[in-house]
Amino acid sequence: MNILVINAGSSSLKYQLLDPDTGVLLAKGLCERIGIDGKFTYKPQLEGKAAQNAVDVAMPTHSEAIQAVLNALIDAENGVLSSMSEIDAVGHRVVHGGEAFASSVLLTDEVMKAIEQCNPLAPLHNPANLIGINACTAVLGDKVPQVAVFDTAFHQTMPAVAYTYAIPYEYYENDKVRRYGFHGTSHRFVSQRAAAMLGKDPADVKIITCHLGNGSSIAAIKNGKCVDTTMGLTPLAGLPMGTRAGDMDAGVMEFLMNKYGFSMKEMMNILNKKSGVSGVSGVSSDFRDLEAAANQGNFRAQLAIDIFCYDVKKYIGSYAAAMGGVDAIVFTAGVGENGPSLRVAMTEGLEFMGVAPLNAEENGKRGDEVDVSGEGSKVRVLVIPTNEELMIAMDTAEIVKAL
Ligand code: AMP
DSSP states (O other), rough: OOOOEEEESSSOEEEEEEOOTTTTTTEEEEEEEETTEEEEEEESSSSSSSOOEEEEEEOOSSSHHHHHHHHHOOTTTTTTTSSSGGGEEEEEESSSOTEEESEEEEEEHHHHHHHHHHHSSSSHHHHHHHHHHHHHHHHOOOOOEEEEEEEEEGGGGGGGHHHHOSSSSSHHHHHHSOOOOOOOOHHHHHHHHHHHHSSSOOGOOOEEEEEESSEEEEEEEEEEEEEEESSSSSSSSSSOSSSOSOOOHHHHHHEEEEEEEEOOOHEEEHHHHOOOHHHHHHSOHHHHHHHHHHHHTHHHHHHHHHHHHHHHOOOOOOOOHHHTOOOOEEEEEHHHHHOHHHHHHOOOOOOGGGGOOOHHHHHHSSSEEEOOTTTTOOEEEEEEOOHHHHHHHHHHHHHTTOO
């Protein structure tokens, strides 16, 4: 089966063509500067096929971008398919499904309307996701089934005690203001892989998944269901991130807005784009740069790393408390998969809850699923590369096969 996975943004579109049954990736790439000057990247994964890197392709709208993707995929010389009919279905990443979607769903007119109703909850992302879906329908027609896979869906199992904010209840009742959580596809994927690595049924384990990348979130997953997560109504909550502040006293906003006359837009820009480890360090949002600067004695770079690791550790402890224990802690995404010394810092001192110091040799390995737990550790510590596109393709295949 061939599933085209699409992640559409307002002026960009990432794509992958893969087989959900084998996990084999056939091609991937990116359309950038849609509506501007159109740059197209295509990376076929079959030997002897030539890639294209940020070449000029006119893409006034997402429809031309999708058309460019299809042209590349079926190109006689460098394509990986012989015709468009070999695409069995399309899976779309959709950021916000609100309370309407607790799992992936076949796209219909009604579903499109329900997604549109979630637009106010993710005004930068959902409209772009919808544009991507409409562009696929325009180019592929309505014979090719399309599926929406939501970032928020996996977290819909959270109980009210975890998702309700302590603000007047009518804002939940009338406006649906609550914790939703994001990165759900990643948390679901790595928690399933973790259960497999433990040789257990997901329904029998308590797992804390740490998705630590440019954006970061942690989830508590009890018996296969998410019971808490760090991101909230928006992806600004929880851990400090590359440039996002994460949790802080809301009174800070009033203080700074009064003192410097910031508008709400300026304040949100500071919290989203100028904060996090970048804001604290003044060096970079990239942990590689931070570690290099800290090694040169940069105090603020070290402080930014320390704050990040301290917060991850605090959430691990609090989620173990929330679940009444934990069987495995999973690290994934850019920082989680590639930062061995950060993993040490994020787990040291947790012996009291059964986490032994990490196995240095295993923790030094890279690229694959690794159990980095130290000797005698009651809690397994696992590094699992995330693969959201594969999860989207697997969901899409499951829904399409049942049609
Ligand atoms: P992601 O959002 O999952 O693509 O993660 C991107 C982030 O991963 C980058 O901004 C880096 O901070 C981090 N990262 C990537 N490689 C490394 C590495 N070797 N060591 C530490 N952090 C890394």
